[in-house]
Amino acid sequence: MKYFIGRLGDWRTTSLVALAVTATVLSLFIFPAVALAQDEAAATASQEQEAAYTLNTLVMFLCAVLVLFMQAGFAMLEVGMNAAKNTINILFKNVMDLSVGVLLFFFIGFGLMYPGGDYEGKWFGFGGTGISGMDMGPAVDATADYSPSADFLFQVAFAATAATIVSGAVAGRMHFKSYLVYSAILTGLIYPISGMWKWGGGWLDAMGFQDFAGSVVVHAVGGFAGLAGAIVLGPRIGRFVQGKSVAMPGHNITFAALGVLILWVGWYGFNPGSQLTYWGADNASITTYIAVTTTLSAAAGAVAAMVVGWVMFNKPDVTMALNGALAGLVGITANCDQVALWASIVIGLVSGLLVVVGIMLLDKLSIDDPVGAWPVHGLCGIWGGLATGIFGTAEGVSFGTQLIGTAVICAWAFFTMLIVFAILKAAGILRVSAEEETRGLDISEHGMHAYPQIQLTEDHVSPVGA
Amino acid sequence: MKYFIGRLGDWRTTSLVALAVTATVLSLFIFPAVALAQDEAAATASQEQEAAYTLNTLVMFLCAVLVLFMQAGFAMLEVGMNAAKNTINILFKNVMDLSVGVLLFFFIGFGLMYPGGDYEGKWFGFGGTGISGMDMGPAVDATADYSPSADFLFQVAFAATAATIVSGAVAGRMHFKSYLVYSAILTGLIYPISGMWKWGGGWLDAMGFQDFAGSVVVHAVGGFAGLAGAIVLGPRIGRFVQGKSVAMPGHNITFAALGVLILWVGWYGFNPGSQLTYWGADNASITTYIAVTTTLSAAAGAVAAMVVGWVMFNKPDVTMALNGALAGLVGITANCDQVALWASIVIGLVSGLLVVVGIMLLDKLSIDDPVGAWPVHGLCGIWGGLATGIFGTAEGVSFGTQLIGTAVICAWAFFTMLIVFAILKAAGILRVSAEEETRGLDISEHGMHAYPQIQLTEDHVSPVGA
Amino acid sequence: MKYFIGRLGDWRTTSLVALAVTATVLSLFIFPAVALAQDEAAATASQEQEAAYTLNTLVMFLCAVLVLFMQAGFAMLEVGMNAAKNTINILFKNVMDLSVGVLLFFFIGFGLMYPGGDYEGKWFGFGGTGISGMDMGPAVDATADYSPSADFLFQVAFAATAATIVSGAVAGRMHFKSYLVYSAILTGLIYPISGMWKWGGGWLDAMGFQDFAGSVVVHAVGGFAGLAGAIVLGPRIGRFVQGKSVAMPGHNITFAALGVLILWVGWYGFNPGSQLTYWGADNASITTYIAVTTTLSAAAGAVAAMVVGWVMFNKPDVTMALNGALAGLVGITANCDQVALWASIVIGLVSGLLVVVGIMLLDKLSIDDPVGAWPVHGLCGIWGGLATGIFGTAEGVSFGTQLIGTAVICAWAFFTMLIVFAILKAAGILRVSAEEETRGLDISEHGMHAYPQIQLTEDHVSPVGA
Amino acid sequence: MKLIVAIIQPSRLEAVKSALTEVEVFRLTLMDVQGFGRQKGHTETFRGHDLAVNLLRKVRLEIAVNDAFVERAIQAITKGGRTGDEGEIGDGKIFVLPMDDCIRIRTGERGNEAI
Amino acid sequence: MKLIVAIIQPSRLEAVKSALTEVEVFRLTLMDVQGFGRQKGHTETFRGHDLAVNLLRKVRLEIAVNDAFVERAIQAITKGGRTGDEGEIGDGKIFVLPMDDCIRIRTGERGNEAI
Amino acid sequence: MKLIVAIIQPSRLEAVKSALTEVEVFRLTLMDVQGFGRQKGHTETFRGHDLAVNLLRKVRLEIAVNDAFVERAIQAITKGGRTGDEGEIGDGKIFVLPMDDCIRIRTGERGNEAI
Ligand SMILES: Nc1ncnc2c1ncn2[C@@H]1O[C@H](COP(=O)(O)OP(=O)(O)O)[C@@H](O)[C@H]1O
Ligand SMILES: Nc1ncnc2c1ncn2[C@@H]1O[C@H](COP(=O)(O)OP(=O)(O)O)[C@@H](O)[C@H]1O
């Protein structure tokens, strides 16, 4: 009987996935008609327009590929910074963030985030399922800046990034099925709704809030969603002993460093790609300018975090430097198009400092965020939003507006996800049992070892003084 | 004496490589003349043609780089899914698939696959060694769509992909030198010949067979060559005990997942790149449309395989989801340019289901394919070919033709390679001894450990009931 | 007291980093003015110029991203080829080569390397700090070939490559802080000064010395700087026992192979990207021609090194093949634009042979270069420079000039770095103590294990005969 | 002199070490082992196959003690080694072996002083 | 009571375990070890260097038994542990050590019952 | 017959092996272990946290010898096992255990010949 209910429990949640499948089948009858209707509409465009459309579309496509590559970076970073016994679980979550994310963003998210001109300045809108104006044949509208498919690909890569940030913050103790539910809600609802406020032409955009490539819209959303998860879940067993913070070292720093280097590379899709139109000397110039500010900030972040860590802990700590590079990347994301080069270095230096402070702050508050998702993406996401107000040179940029926009989006992500996690907790499917956690999610959730041939030791390290 | 013969045996096969070297020297006297003759021929082209040529060439180049990156993906996937004691061997095979493949495709393969217009509708042709119409200087023919070098680079990357698929299917028991022989034959002969039938303008192309980016031409060829290898070699020791299939877990799932994510990324070169001409709003639009169908199918494949695996084995199995993503990618490869978005999701879902079924089928048949090369590339390659007939919207596409083309190419790859492997077996150089296999190919073939500092356990897991 | 001095020692060197930070603050007051002044200067350009500028800039940007990705390749290769106990240290060095390198190249290096037209034919010049003619807004000069930011990004990626090559040669025994000093000097001074001689329009360029993408300017500089480091540092403990060379196997060959495959892929940015202008059928054609020679040489290098290794050591050794592929890539780098295809194969074959010879030569000389940085980058860098004189077809190329240019640059890198390393040695901060070395740099320098959950064995292998 | 060999749960290592410290046993050698006993193993899967894992991770302690310390060491291990209040199947065993001699390598001391 | 220590070939582990089960010895502890004996090692290479690997992978079993079980356990290990019919050099050794006491941690039981 | 168990520094392994070879002790089994003794551990860090690592890497040798070889084996290990001239804290211990029997698995030989 108990067994039967257990199965049911599984089913209740996997049925979510089944739902997505059903949605597919339903849509079978909707899409083709739309597509055919638009077939004829393909407008004729001037030669220059044609060239611009071509180039914008293809460069955006290549940038989207770089952003998608970041999934590998996140996977490696998160795996490396956690215990070996949770490796399968983390990899699985990352693959599913992307896969479930793609499908849900396709069915719901894209329509919510880019509802179209009718919803300008609004809080909410829905432009329909799938990708409007998208067709398998010739360009629907060659006078547009780029193809709708390139746009979708680029946007879905961003959505998957926001989702995957959380994975690291909740590592080691969350039920896999609950994670799937979370992931679906974030990419299908939470992210696109606040994303619409800015990038979909919603109220924050109308207000003049600026966030070029998503320090706030993407990273802070992921970071604060992760914080909500970390708080509701509570720390891993043994992470705080009698109020004292105990390190739980990651099992493979090579993977972690590889992950960061991949993320750094992927960011060249994330930030420069967000220019969206690259055609023309001016656009191309700005696109590469963005790449330079991004690089300088990342480098400054790594150096600052190394120095700060060195001073504070008396040894140069590579995990700090790695987090610092990411912090610099997050911090510059909102303003990479509009700050001076010196400012990009300052933004990176501050980001590198902030990430160390953020990690220590969470330790003080006894919040367990295994990979530092909040310090990197949440805190430096805020910093990116505010730095735009401080160093930004774009017309109309104002610190006040930046403050409001940043605060609102962070609060949105934090509180909605707090509710989602709280509901999952109330339903009793959020956190695995202590025994399952101790054995590791790989065995308890997936019945597999990531490294079956290696005898791993886990308990032979103790906090100083114990 | 015995020792001497042993050395001779080595030599007989390494001499194959020596042959390639000799071929190089011979060609020294052929190429320069050709090149010089064409030097003057460079035609003048209109400005639009020039722009198109430039953009097509450069985007194809970048796509080729993405496809070449897939080599890293295959290496990581195959290494991760096999025992640690065969790691060096697998890495070596992958590096050599690429290196030997590049040289042989240059000397023979490219000429066989693209023999030129004279062989239209034919079964066989040879356009000469090297790259015809290729020159180090200015564009030979600027009215062409793209440069011959870009074309060669793109095509050679595909050939290396076909070759490397097999590596996983024959892992753990094949002599390294035999593998080199196989690899040379596949990239030099088997793949280019059937490739010519379709992409070289041969008889299948004339018949109307469609395979956009190679579900059949590349993946099914690799998959069925691998199947032939797996059958002739027989299973690894301990893989089937008294008719019962025994799992031999891969030693590092992190590497496997990294490999799949790299492959996913590389596929954006494979499929969208196969558009070949990207200039113009229409082409650019289709290129990115292809990227979207590819993404949707991969995501659907991963989700479907996860769900099916979850239902059947009662636990979500990440190796299934990873294989499912690849399956979705293979399934959409033939038709990514001509199916509706909903259809791409259906194709992915079916692929995800098929790959699980395929893995179980091989187990039933006691065929040992360590990484699932056949279920992923062979079975879903067929599915991709047939799905083109079902969901395809291109003019002239017909299920019957798809069935014939798919069957013929699969049979060609399977039977020719069956013969090659059988000959190697008859020569006694196909499979290593039981003792060598047990110790692992790394030590017995290469005298090296991949992880010399780690004490690896191998035998401490037994099948249920034993 | 002793403790206090120890702290001071740390501080003396970390203060170097602090200096960089100060420099930033100073520059705050210089940059904005420059930027604003140029704001208005944006010239109008013809449509064709505009298209060329756009395409050149964007393709250079993408190539720069590929070159930056090589950092991940170097990190993986070097980590994999060394003992596990030095992993953190190597990763940290690689991340810092990039981060410190970016900042120093920005402040000093770029101005030294590209001082501008006034310094044509000279030995030395300084064009100012930062990136001249760079602006965050529209293109400063749309009649230029590409944006200054794209240029900077591409060049800084090269500088970081030169720096990171050394990391492998000095692995396992050098103080981290000394490495930071070295890295800053190389990217800030040594590399840009000799780089200016050729690429900055200096005296070697005026003389007709040719080095397309940097076999000499980048790789030989890194290789010889590494050699200087390896000599001054002396071999690792246990590497040469009574004059006999003892292997110290790398701990993870999978990482090493992944690194090489990433480097191979990254090289498509390094070599083809060095065409700098890609617009027009001719440029595009040459760009991809370069990609093909690069590919052929890499493949030939891998095959040659495998065969040579197989003949000499009686077993196919994957580390030789991997080094061979890199050797082929280095050898073709100087001349990839101007040699015939057959020549590119010959260059690769010779590179593959040379790398094996180079490794054995260092062993004979009792010089310990853990990853073979000198054989790969130094020796094959020389070969690349000379091969340009042998096989090159560009106008004015001469073996004599190549010989001079190659010799001068190698000597420059070798002797200046010899001095730098000697000074660090005299200051007593170059090499860690024997005890620290034995325990590994990860613990002694960084207080961290890369793989804390794995029990690693180190001493259980002994040289034959011992 | 006795050599005490104890097979314990990895999760009890810290507790056992504390308990031993309390009875003034400060020195020991430990290694990772795999145990096969009454405790049930679990089932793992890989690509749809079930694998029975009967060998469970344990930690093996080796403690050389003078005769006077034998009983307290045993008590300490028993106390620290129990999972929960009642102990659980799989908590392990202690084996007491006679020992003829003990030598400290550094000094060459022998016998009781060397322990 | 005896403590039987057996060093065997990793490839014979399954056979030894079956043989022990047949004679009703169900509990044991095992660990991975490296052996140095008459069996020749092999040569490894790394970048053109030969390395002699004299230390070979073995598995070490530790089995506490009552006196009545000693002989059967020895027979079972000898039977299961031989490679091929004749056995091969390197098949390993069995050491029988006297044991003074045995304690089950969970219950505190001692002596023969605890084994 | 005795079973000699020696806990040594990993860095002394080669020296101990040579010294044993000199006194004609050719066979042994070794394993990686972690030791806890008088030698101080070190402090590690991870993201700003200090971790005390008290368990230090050691190698454990197990050597079955006939009575006549016991003393020389002990001397050899003591000689080879010392770090520097004086030895250092942490150089380890040798435990000598009585052994009732020894069996060679391949041949079934027992007692002194089997060692
Ligand atoms: N007779 C024995 N010989 C060697 N090891 C034993 C013996 N009995 C138990 N062990 C070790 O103790 C562990 C726990 O034993 P088990 O029978 O599972 O539980 P319990 O200690 O509660 O009886 C086993 O996994 C094994 O490692
Ligand atoms: N005297 C010994 N002391 C400790 N271990 C031994 C001893 N003799 C043999 N062994 C172990 O048994 C293994 C096999 O021994 P070996 O001499 O190679 O073959 P055989 O058992 O056939 O005599 C060795 O690798 C070693 O681990």
Ligand SMILES: Nc1ncnc2c1ncn2[C@@H]1O[C@H](COP(=O)(O)OP(=O)(O)O)[C@@H](O)[C@H]1O
């Ligand atoms: N009584 C003991 N029981 C078990 N192992 C011991 C004992 N004493 C020492 N050891 C082992 O020997 C190692 C060295 O001991 P330690 O006290 O640090 O130095 P020393 O050997 O110089 O006294 C320890 O790490 C431990 O592995």
